[in-house]
Ligand SMILES: Nc1ncnc2c1ncn2[C@@H]1O[C@H](COP(=O)(O)OP(=O)(O)OP(=O)(O)O)[C@@H](O)[C@H]1O
C-alpha cells in the first residue's frame with residue numbers, strides 16, 4: 001500500500017488539494033466538511049506474515065484495512081497485492097479478486113442466525129457456485145481446524161461468543177483465501193477466551209502460512225500475535241516495527257503512552273540487549289589479551305575466554321588479573337575468574353532476571369549454536385526495564401567487526417567457523 005489517502009465527504013477534490021498544500025485534519029474538516037481517514041499511508045506486508053494495525057479509536061485502522069480490498073475506495077494512492085494493482089481493477093475484476101484473495105473476520109461475528117455453523121462456514125463457496133458435497137467437505141475441515149468439530153449442525157445462538165468467533169474464522173479460512181483481514185476480531189471476547197484465540201490464530205498461521213492483517217487497539221494483543229506492528233495516529237503511521245523495536249524505542253508521546261503499561265521484560269530478547277565483547281581462545285597466552293584491555297586502546301576492562309572449536313564462552317578475566325605480575329606466558333584458561341553463566345539470545349529478559357541477580361558480572365549470551373554473542377550486564381537490563389535504550393554507547397562501543405581502535409587488538413578477535421548445533425538453548429553454568 002503506498003501513499004494512500006482517504007477522505008470521506010463530497011468535497012474530496014478540494015480536500016485532497018488542501019491536504020497536498022499541507023492542511024491538517026481539523027482544517028480540512030472545517031473548510032470542506034471532508035473527514036481525513038488516511039493521510040498518505042504506506043506500508044507493506046510480507047507473504048505469510050501477521051501484521052497488526054494498532055491505534056486509538058478513530059485513528060484509521062478499519063479504513064486502512066478496508067482500503068486493502070477497496071471496501072472503502074481510496075481517494076488517492078496505490079495498492080499492489082502480488083502482481084495486481086488493486087486500485088486499477090474494474091468493478092467486476094475487483095469482485096473476483098476480492099473473493100479469491102481475501103477472507104474477512106469482524107468483531108461481531110456476522111453469522112447468519114438461521115443457518116447452521118456448517119452452512120455459515122460454506123457460504124463463501126456456495127456463492128462461488130461450488131457443488132454441495134465439495135463445499136460441505138471443505139466447511140467441515142475448516143470447522144475442525146478451529147476446534148469446533150461436532151458443532152457444525154448447531155445454530156449460532158447455540159454457541160458462546162468465543163465459539164461464534166471461531167465459526168467466523170472458519171468461514172474466512174474455508175474459502176482458502178491468501179489474505180485474512182481481521183478487524184478487532186477478538187475484541188468482544190472474554191480475556192481468557194481471547195488469549196486462547198490469539199494462541200490458536202498464531203498456530204493456525206504457522207500451519208497455513210496465511211498473510212494476516214489484524215486490526216487491534218490493544219498492544220498486548222499485538223505483541224502476543226507476534227508479527228510486525230503498524231501504529232496509527234490520526235490517519236497516519238506513527239511508528240512501525242517489531243514489538244521489541246517499538247518497546248525499546250517508542251517515538252513520540254502517543255507511542256510512549258501505548259507502551260507505558262507493557263512489561264518490556266516479557267518481550268525484549270537478550271539478543272537485542274547484548275554488547276559485543278572482546279574474546280580469545282582458551283589456549284591463548286595472557287599477553288595476547290593485553291591489548292584488548294589496554295585503556296588507551298579499548299574501553300573493555302575484561303576479556304572473555306571461548307572454546308577453540310565452538311566459540312563457546314567458558315569464563316572471563318578482568319584487567320587486573322591479566323596484567324598481574326607473572327601472568328606472561330600463562331594460558332588464559334588458567335587465569336579465569338571461575339566460570340560464567342550462559343543464557344540464550346532468544347530468551348526474554350524476564351526469564352533470566354533471577355539468574356542475572358546472582359551474577360554480578362552479567363550473563364554470557366549465546367546463539368542457538370552456543371557461540372558467544374555478547375554480554376548482558378545488569379546495567380543494560382535495568383535500563384531496558386526502565387524503558388531506556390539498551391545503551392547509547394552501542395554504536396561507538398567496541399565491536400568485533402570494525403571499531404576496535406588498535407589493529408593489533410582487532411586481529412585478536414576470535415573468528416571460528418559456524419559450530420554444530422548444541423540443541424535447544426538453556427541457561428547453563430560452565
Ligand atoms: N464512512 C465514513 N464516513 C465519514 N467518516 C468516516 C467514515 N468511516 C470512517 N470515518 C472517519 O475516518 C476516521 C478513521 O475511522 P476508522 O473507522 O478507520 O477508525 P478506527 O481506527 O478503525 O477506529 P475504531 O477503533 O473506533 O474502530 C475517523 O475520523 C472516522 O470518523
Ligand SMILES: [Mg+2]
Nearest residue numbers: 061062063183
Ligand atoms: Mg475500526
